[in-house]
Amino acid sequence: MKFSRHLFATLLLPGILLQSNCTVSEVGSKTKDGIRKSASFVSSNSKKAYQSGKAALGFAKAQKTKSKPMTVAKKAFGEMPDGSKVSEYVLTNAHGMQVSLLDYGATVKDIMAPDRNGAYANVSLSFGNLEDYREKSPYFGCTAGRYANRIAKGAFTLDGKEFKLAANNGPNHLHGGERGFDKHVWTARVSETKTAVTFTRRSPDGEEGYPGNLSCKVTYTLTNDNELKVEYEATTDKPTVLNLTNHTYFNLAGEGDPTILDHELTLYADQYVATDETNIPTSVDKVDGTPFDFRKATVIGKRIEADHPQIKYGKGYDHTWVVTQKGADPLAHAATLRDPGSGRVMEIYTDQPGIQFYAGNYLDGSFKGQGGKVYPFRSGMCLETQVFPDSPNHQREDGWKSCVLRPGETYTHLTVHKFKAE
Numbered sequence: 001m002k003f004s005r006h007l008f009a010t011l012l013l014p015g016i017l018l019q020s021n022c023t024v025s026e027v028g029s030k031t032k033d034g035i036r037k038s039a040s041f042v043s044s045n046s047k048k049a050y051q052s053g054k055a056a057l058g059f060a061k062a063q064k065t066k067s068k069p070m071t072v073a074k075k076a077f078g079e080m081p082d083g084s085k086v087s088e089y090v091l092t093n094a095h096g097m098q099v100s101l102l103d104y105g106a107t108v109k110d111i112m113a114p115d116r117n118g119a120y121a122n123v124s125l126s127f128g129n130l131e132d133y134r135e136k137s138p139y140f141g142c143t144a145g146r147y148a149n150r151i152a153k154g155a156f157t158l159d160g161k162e163f164k165l166a167a168n169n170g171p172n173h174l175h176g177g178e179r180g181f182d183k184h185v186w187t188a189r190v191s192e193t194k195t196a197v198t199f200t201r202r203s204p205d206g207e208e209g210y211p212g213n214l215s216c217k218v219t220y221t222l223t224n225d226n227e228l229k230v231e232y233e234a235t236t237d238k239p240t241v242l243n244l245t246n247h248t249y250f251n252l253a254g255e256g257d258p259t260i261l262d263h264e265l266t267l268y269a270d271q272y273v274a275t276d277e278t279n280i281p282t283s284v285d286k287v288d289g290t291p292f293d294f295r296k297a298t299v300i301g302k303r304i305e306a307d308h309p310q311i312k313y314g315k316g317y318d319h320t321w322v323v324t325q326k327g328a329d330p331l332a333h334a335a336t337l338r339d340p341g342s343g344r345v346m347e348i349y350t351d352q353p354g355i356q357f358y359a360g361n362y363l364d365g366s367f368k369g370q371g372g373k374v375y376p377f378r379s380g381m382c383l384e385t386q387v388f389p390d391s392p393n394h395q396r397e398d399g400w401k402s403c404v405l406r407p408g409e410t411y412t413h414l415t416v417h418k419f420k421a422e
Contacts, residue, residue, distance in 0.1 A: 070094055070195040070224065077102060078130025084185050086130050089197045091222040096120065097419070099222050104133060105182040106199035106218045108141035108248045110370075111228065116343030116421040121254035123344065123419075125380040128370030134183070136367060139247040142182035143218050144175040146203055146210045147403070148245040149320075149356060149389040152280045156392035158211070158404065159239055165209040170278050175247075177208035182247070186218075196221035205238065212238030216411075226420060232413040234405065241392040242405045244413060245352075249360060249380030252339035252346060256373030260360065260381045261301030266336040267294035267357065269321035273388050277313045281390050284322060284399055292319065297338065300381070304359060316361040316378070320354040320388055322399075331416065335383050343421045350385035350415040353401045358382040385415045 070093050077088040088109065089101045097120070100110035111124040125140055127133050133140070154167040166177040175182065186199035196219055203214040216234035223229065232244045251257050272292045274285045287293040291303035291311055304316050311317075323334045334355045335348040348355070358381060365376040388394070391403040405411045 070222075072190050072195055072197060074190070077104070080104075080130075080134075080185060086185060087188065089188065089190065091195045091197065091220070093195060093222050093226065094224050095226065097222065097226050099220065099228055100126075101197055101199075101220055102133070102141075103186045103188045103199060104130060105142035105184065106186045106201075107133070107143070107182070108220070108228075108246060111248070111419075113226070113252075113344055113346075113419045114421055121342070122371070123250055123252050123254060123346075125249035125251065125255045125375055126370050127367075132367075137182075138249075138362065138367070139175060139182055141246070141248045143186075143199070143244060144247045144384075145181035145216070145242070145244045146176045146208065146214065147173070147241055147243045147392070148175055148247070148384065148386050149243065150174050150279055152390045152393055154209075156241060158241065158392070158395075161211075163209055163211060172278055172280060179208065181216075181244075191219075191221075194221055195223070210240055212236040212240035212405075214240060214242070214405075216244070218244070226418065228417040228419070230415045230417075232411065234411040235407075235409070236405050237407055239404060239406045241403045242411050243387050243391065243403050244411075245356075245384040245386040246415070247382055247384060249363075249375075249382055250337065250346065251380050252337060252344040253342055255369050255380070256371045256375075258376055258379055259301075261299070261304065261378055262340065263300050263381070264297045264338045264340065265294050265300050265357070266297045267321045267355065268324045268333055268335065269295070269355070270324060271322040273320040273322070273354070274310055275313055275319065275389070279314065279318060279389070281320075281388060281394070287321075292317075292321070294321075297336070300359065304378075314361065317357050317359040318361060320356045320386070323350065323353060323355055323385075331414065334385060337381075337383065338422075345420050345422055347418040347420075348383055348385065348415065349418070350413075352385040352387065352413060352415065354386055354388050356382065356384040356386060356389075358384070385413070 073090045075088050078086045086104045091099045098112040102109050109126045110122045112120045113123050114120050151173040154165040154173040165173040186201045189198045198219040200217040205213045214236050219231045221229040251260050271284050273281045274283045276282050291306040291308050323332050325332050330351045331349040334350050337346045360378045360380045363375050365374045367375045387401050387403045394400045
């Protein structure tokens with residue numbers, strides 16, 4: 001029986017080969033090829049099934065994704081009357097957030113931040129040309145100094161010697177005088193390792209009446225956590241007073257939006273610095289029961305017209321809050337600002353004792369921003385981290401951090417602006 005079957009197969013095979021026009025070797029080759037393809041298909045599907053199983057069990061390695069590069073680009077922005085060139089530096093992180101800086105005034109020009117839908121808008125009030133910064137700017141985005149904020153009657157005494165300063169804000173001195181740090185072209189250096197630019201300048205002894213040759217620098221760093229870090233350092237060869245801050249006007253709905261009164265603000269402070277009618281400090285008061293209590297998120301416009309003497313003196317909010325320090329961390333959470341419409345949020349962390357909240361009370365629609373829209377009353381606001389106003393005249397008083405810098409010491413100040421959306 002076995003013999004008959006083998007004989008039948010032997011007789012039948014030639015016929016099959018003739019009908020298919022294949023040789024015996026070709027049949028063997030095609031059979032092998034079919035086996036290889038089947039094996040490849042099984043192997044491929046088995047691998048896919050294996051990888052799927054690993055992923056389902058949480059064992060699969062996350063695939064590496066290429067992130068966009070972090071960059072700093074430089075471009076021309078204008079020219080000063082003496083021929084000095086002014087440049088703009090555009091910092092871009094891996095997510096597409098951008099910060100534009102000017103070496104004129106070591107200034108923050110633009111901050112392109114995303115809303116809850118991922119749409120970007122410039123949340124910093126700014127001009128589109130150098131002439132407007134030189135001729136019109138109410139300190140938009142600048143580094144204010146040598147002493148930011150006010151000094152009473154434009155004078156202070158240090159180590160028994162009186163120094164006279166310009167009275168450029170009524171009877172008082174404001175933001176470093178007639179030509180403060182905001183009106184100088186700084187030297188810029190782009191970081192080789194970070195998305196950062198460092199601006200430096202030397203303020204000579206006697207500039208605007210201040211003593212000492214002051215060497216100072218400001219470094220702006222944009223991180224991949226959508227943080228804008230601002231770091232200040234300074235040294236002097238004579239005892240002097242110093243208070244540096246950034247004066248950006250924020251509108252989280254986007255520059256050109258007509259109001260910040262709908263923004264929600266939280267200030268982590270139990271006290272604020274009360275002033276006289278010229279905005280010079282008179283006392284440090286508790287916020288309890290006053291329009292100055294922002295310990296819980298509060299709409300800015302809710303109490304800005306309240307019948308309170310301090311509101312009248314500031315024509316709204318233009319005061320310093322005493323930042324509450326918690327724990328050993330030198331950086332305290334000073335403020336949170338939120339725009340309900342866009343969902344943009346900005347958190348501010350600082351090592352400074354105070355934060356000045358200015359509600360744009362002197363904006364009047366006479367300035368047109370780079371987007372072509374005018375900036376009306378209270379369409380931008382400042383949150384300036386610093387020591388208290390008029391500190392040079394409150395040396396060694398309890399609760400007042402010293403603003404005096406002496407030879408051999410280094411002034412440092414760090415503030416972080418963290419942007420997110422919700």
